[in-house]
Amino acid sequence: MDVAYLDHAASSWPKPPAVLEAMQECMLHYGANPGRGSHQMAVKASRVLFETRKQLGKLFKVKNPNDISFSLNTTMALNQAIMGFLKEGDHVICTAIEHNSVRRPLEYLKQTRGIQISYVKTNAKGELNLDDVKAAVNTKTALLVCSHSSNLLGNILPIAELGELCRGVGIKLLVDAAQTAGTVDIDVTKMGIHMLAFPGHKSLLGPQGTGGLYIDPDIELVPLLYGGTGSQSEMIEQPKVRPDRYESGTQNTVGIAGLGEGVKFVLNKTVGKIHAKEWAQTQYLMASLAEIEGVHILGPDLGQNKTAIVSFTIHQTDSSEIAFILDQTFQIAVRAGYHCTPLAHEMAGTMERGAVRASIGYFTTDEELERLVTAVQEIAKHMKS
Template sequence: MKDVMYFDQAASSWPKPPAVMDAMMICMQDYAANPGRGSHQMAVKASRVLFETRKNLARLFGIKNPNDLSFALNTTHALNQAIKGFVKPGDHVICTNIEHNSVRRPLEHLKATAGVELTYIRNDEEGNIQLEDFKKALQTNTSLVVVNHSSNLLGTIMPIAEIGEICRAHGAKLLVDAAQSAGILPIHVGGMHIDMLAFPGHKGLLGPQGTGGLYIHPDIDLEPFMHGGTGSQSEAIHQPTVRPDRYEAGTQNTVGIAGLNEGVKFVMAETIEKIHAKEWRQTQMLMEGLLGIEGVTILGPALGQNKTGIVSFNINNADSSEVAFILDQSFQIAVRSGYHCTPLAHESAGTLAKGAVRSSIGYFTTDEEVDALIYAVKEIQSQYAK
């Protein structure tokens, strides 16, 4: 039973489909052995579930070889593997102003420690970028372009396929942060010219926390982020060359991946198109209601524009943390306040001084909950207006 009206889907989706929880419990009870490390029936069963999940993710993202997809703890883990495993000293990297700190901090670390050049593409207040700016930013030593598919503050959707075409024409690789789009927006790595795709399992894919992954194009060899046991080529002193073992040192989260498998199957059964259409309709419903409240300002794309289910807003000059606290304590509504790990996006939106309240819609959000959030914001705004 849902005691809380949950509008923090952009941080982690909730609730999960019952099959996700059932699969995790069955795994714990029946076959929670070490996958790839033994030949007994429990270990074999664990390995099969991991490979089935890999195959389902490959189908969802248009990946030809499931072994080109390695599991990760989360998007941050996957992004660090991609960035630090690919970028070399003296390289030039391009990203945007609306990247999450999971992109910005690894890149700034390489800039400070490895002499990597870094260019940020500026966006407008709604989060939109100009493709021409990417073309102008390209240099002879540009090796990588990193772009999030959808802003975790503004909900803006980036033109990934067009950016991918620019990268391909120049010879640079494209890394996409799909933290806010995997399971919500269509993704096809071939059709969109994506060379690496980092994604979470615990958001739009409806799996548990501690799951995620990284797709790596077969022509790319990353330096492994971690080294250790893989259950293969154990006689070698160096990390195996075979995929996905090369990027999966240590015991995998079998229980979590079993749950993720069911989340992915749920998404594929419902279809991405149906999921996005439902979330977009409720996003417009929420935006229209909030825009009808005097003193409320909404960040990101305007009403009617395509975006993900993120609606960030502010009430007059109210502190975003205080608004979130009141929503939680007085109305049992869960939202996220502050800077959302993306200060440059707040800078471009003009909210760096105070942050914002971020509400985010998921597949199980109801119309009644959207109405309740609108009512609660109206009540809070009336108190600040006095």
């Protein structure tokens, strides 16, 4: 039996054929170093990087594609934004459902740069009260960091309202779009986003080793990495010109070539249609699992808007045990445990056993979801007896 892959929130799989073809084309015909030489192969590699940047700019409504720099994943982009922006003594606000990719760099800066952090609590479904965010602002506040969607609960946070709030009090907004880039509309200008960290390997359908960071043209960050950029090589200092300032070292050309095709796929299908397809399947899965005795579903209620994440518990069973049975007995790949977000588990009340997370992608079929429902029915019956 084929594996039913329901772990798209970690990394999407499979990818559109055009992604694989673009990567093969790069490896076979022009795998040279972009921006390092003026020969035809290097020029072609540079063009492919720029083309992907352009597609990403179109997707996120970024005026100048050079305000987007590539990274290896969301984590690296978040580190660049957080480490590069916050200074000694700054105060930062983030939500209590942030991923460790936000929390750990912040906690590191608390130890090393004396920054102060306010974690604004949500309710058990991940909903944030904007008044609580406003109340956390003080004279030292420089930045608000917020996930666009919780990777445990799937709720979508009100980024445009937060953007307005930030504008009103004169602070910057960094958005972690790990769970929304490619599946929820993002317009950095309209939503008041100053920095946007995103993965290439999830809903943008590119390969692993890709991601990026949009940085508002008025913000200058201290680079995370220093070194060769292929430009202004005579200078001792890191160039100021973008994207070079934030892209030291040879880029993942083959991955970025694949990512470009992933983004084109998303733009062709449209984010709205992708979201609608995944939302309908999410609703089916939630409704079917809710009927099973002993199953408890986390996050927003049926009918509410959310990303394609369905996290659940069965009776009092440890989530890792359930995921193991799903994998070994039923050939269904899901994720269990704490999903790098212990804070969100505290909000949801699942710190003790974690949760099983099934996540849907563009290529998920109804049949795969039916298989999961049948398997959970059997497991729940067995666990009860």
